[in-house]
Amino acid sequence: MTALLDVSGLHVALGRKRTGILHGVDLTVAPGEIVGLIGETGSGKTTLARAVLGLVQARSGTVAIDGRETGGLRGGALRAFRRSGAVQYVFQDPLRSLDPERTVFDTLIEGLVVRGGYGRAELQDAARNVAQLVSLPLDLLPKHPGELSGGQRQRVAIARAIAVEPRLLICDEPVSALDASTRITILELLLRLCDTRDIGVLLITHDLGSLGGVADRIVVLYQGQVVETGTTEEILLAPRHPYTRLLVTSVPSIRDERPPDPELRRALRDEVRAQSSSPQITGV
Numbered sequence: 001m002t003a004l005l006d007v008s009g010l011h012v013a014l015g016r017k018r019t020g021i022l023h024g025v026d027l028t029v030a031p032g033e034i035v036g037l038i039g040e041t042g043s044g045k046t047t048l049a050r051a052v053l054g055l056v057q058a059r060s061g062t063v064a065i066d067g068r069e070t071g072g073l074r075g076g077a078l079r080a081f082r083r084s085g086a087v088q089y090v091f092q093d094p095l096r097s098l099d100p101e102r103t104v105f106d107t108l109i110e111g112l113v114v115r116g117g118y119g120r121a122e123l124q125d126a127a128r129n130v131a132q133l134v135s136l137p138l139d140l141l142p143k144h145p146g147e148l149s150g151g152q153r154q155r156v157a158i159a160r161a162i163a164v165e166p167r168l169l170i171c172d173e174p175v176s177a178l179d180a181s182t183r184i185t186i187l188e189l190l191l192r193l194c195d196t197r198d199i200g201v202l203l204i205t206h207d208l209g210s211l212g213g214v215a216d217r218i219v220v221l222y223q224g225q226v227v228e229t230g231t232t233e234e235i236l237l238a239p240r241h242p243y244t245r246l247l248v249t250s251v252p253s254i255r256d257e258r259p260p261d262p263e264l265r266r267a268l269r270d271e272v273r274a275q276s277s278s279p280q281i282t283g284v
């Protein structure tokens with residue numbers, strides 16, 4: 001199967017001195033797959049995300065979405081790629097990424113308005129459908145971000161991203177600003193979206209513990225290099241690289257309690273699948 005996202009030998013240098021930030025990064029995400037990208041602060045996770053979005057240029061190497069290289073896109077072609085919404089980004093702090101002056105409704109239809117060609121009724125249907133998809137009560141549609149809880153705001157941010165039916169969702173620390181129970185519901189939401197809509201997710205975090213229940217595979221980034229890639233079980237139960245071992249031993253739930261059980265994870269996925277009788281976006 002063609003990878004949805006295929007990053008190959010990516011080198012990125014930034015700043016006036018063109019300091020090397022990413023050094024030959026390889027990474028793939030398949031449709032319906034959640035890939036966790038883990039690394040300490042400054043390891044280059046956000047730079048990699050920005051390169052995938054076409055916001056920074058590669059010194060060498062390639063980024064392909066659905067088999068189409070995006071690195072060489074410039075001008076109108078780059079704008080058309082961004083407008084297509086194929087890749088969407090969900091930020092850590094929804095309060096900062098959402099416009100405080102915009103209602104939830106206007107936020108949800110933002111991407112569709114930019115794309116153009118939708119009538120008022122279609123936009124209304126799309127906003128309602130996408131809100132239902134992320135379990136956001138419809139009475140929140142006229143409200144502003146400041147009137148919502150942190151978890152509701154993150155649902156709005158995710159709903160805005162999926163309204164344009166992206167192929168790939170890049171979530172940069174999407175749950176680190178949330179409390180433990182909201183964190184689980186947001187991660188379960190991502191799992192459900194992956195399974196029901198075949199969206200690929202690149203889940204960026206520095207918290208290995210939050211990946212255990214959701215990621216299919218984990219890519220470990222250290223000082224701009226991928227030092228280890230494996231299934232979640234492989235990384236958590238048998239880490240090979242010293243940095244990965246350090247990460248695993250520093251997660252209390254992995255170190256002190258029993259190791260994550262692959263069966264439990266499969267059970268969670270099955271349960272989420274069984275529950276997903278969510279409506280599809282129509283009229284979009």
Ligand SMILES: Nc1ncnc2c1ncn2[C@@H]1O[C@H](COP(=O)(O)OP(=O)(O)OP(=O)(O)O)[C@@H](O)[C@H]1O
Nearest residue numbers: 014015021039040041042043044045046047048206
């Ligand atoms: N525009 C820039 N010019 C020069 N250096 C940059 C630029 N943007 C980022 N860097 C440097 O690149 C390195 C990687 O930064 P990046 O934000 O990708 O790391 P990160 O892994 O996402 O970190 P965090 O977890 O703290 O968000 C850092 O050393 C940072 O200082």
